[in-house]
Amino acid sequence: MTTIAFIGVGNMGGPMARNLVKAGEGVTAFDLSAAVLEPVVAAGAAKAASVKEAVKDADVVITMLPAGQHVRAVYLEDGILGAAKKGALVVDSSTIDVDSARAVHAAAEKAGFDFLDAPVSGGTGGAEAASLAFMCGGSEKAFRRAEPILQKMGKRIVHAGGAGAGQAAKICNNMLLAISMIGTCEAFVLGEKLGLEPQKLFDIMSAASGQCWSLTTYCPVPGPVPTSPANRGYTGGFAAALMLKDLKLSQAAAQSTGAATPLGAEAAQLYSLFANQGRANMDFSCIIEMLRGIR
Numbered sequence: 001m002t003t004i005a006f007i008g009v010g011n012m013g014g015p016m017a018r019n020l021v022k023a024g025e026g027v028t029a030f031d032l033s034a035a036v037l038e039p040v041v042a043a044g045a046a047k048a049a050s051v052k053e054a055v056k057d058a059d060v061v062i063t064m065l066p067a068g069q070h071v072r073a074v075y076l077e078d079g080i081l082g083a084a085k086k087g088a089l090v091v092d093s094s095t096i097d098v099d100s101a102r103a104v105h106a107a108a109e110k111a112g113f114d115f116l117d118a119p120v121s122g123g124t125g126g127a128e129a130a131s132l133a134f135m136c137g138g139s140e141k142a143f144r145r146a147e148p149i150l151q152k153m154g155k156r157i158v159h160a161g162g163a164g165a166g167q168a169a170k171i172c173n174n175m176l177l178a179i180s181m182i183g184t185c186e187a188f189v190l191g192e193k194l195g196l197e198p199q200k201l202f203d204i205m206s207a208a209s210g211q212c213w214s215l216t217t218y219c220p221v222p223g224p225v226p227t228s229p230a231n232r233g234y235t236g237g238f239a240a241a242l243m244l245k246d247l248k249l250s251q252a253a254a255q256s257t258g259a260a261t262p263l264g265a266e267a268a269q270l271y272s273l274f275a276n277q278g279r280a281n282m283d284f285s286c287i288i289e290m291l292r293g294i295r
Contacts, residue, residue, distance in 0.1 A: 013031075055084040063091070090108055220288045247268035
């Protein structure tokens with residue numbers, strides 16, 4: 001049994017930590033919210049009163065936090081890197097900016113820790129089902145150490161490259177996802193205006209050149225894909241606020257590197273408009289409802 005400290009057990013981190021418990025690992029959890037800690041402790045994890053208490057005896061430390069500033073604070077400001085035992089493996093599965101990831105990498109390396117940035121794809125459903133995809137950045141040694149642990153929470157574990165490569169892959173992937181979802185929604189909206197039945201259009205596009213994940217796995221209209229959030233009133237799944245966060249990260253990276261991402265920029269604008277309509281907590285595929293109203 002591996003001793004694992006899990007810092008940040010909210011919508012994503014909670015089910016991830018519970019899956020580690022189910023797999024027989026010894027998990028000690030910490031979160032600023034007592035409410036999100038409760039189900040993790042009920043599943044069998046120990047509860048820590050602080051980050052330092054959680055990590056002091058851990059073989060592996062995993063963090064799942066909201067943004068880059070939180071990751072920097074938890075690791076660098078008299079936090080994990082100063083309290084974890086020497087030789088511990090440290091994995092950050094937050095989705096953050098590449099610069100923050102690389103700053104923590106550098107500090108971890110200087111302190112003698114193997115560190116991996118390993119953001120995930122798959123949403124809350126993937127976290128619950130232990131079917132997440134992990135995109136990992138760091139040394140080959142750190143990746144090989146982390147892989148058996150990550151396999152208890154996900155089905156696809158990919159070493160994307162060196163420090164920050166996991167974050168880079170995540171924001172590229174989610175920029176593409178946002179663009180493809182908007183395109184899929186536009187196709188259905190146009191089809192509706194032209195009098196096509198959604199199921200018929202789905203049957204055609206899913207077997208034609210327009211086929212994509214946003215269509216066949218996460219269809220934004222009710223019916224064709226029963227497991228998609230469209231069948232649950234666009235609740236659950238991947239919140240539009242989180243998609244907007246990732247799009248902002250992609251556009252900051254595009255600006256800093258001089259990459260041309262006009263569709264990514266437009267997607268960010270559309271999701272910003274959608275979130276500002278009071279629908280930030282709706283699934284990101286719900287943007288089809290906004291597109292129906294745009295003339």
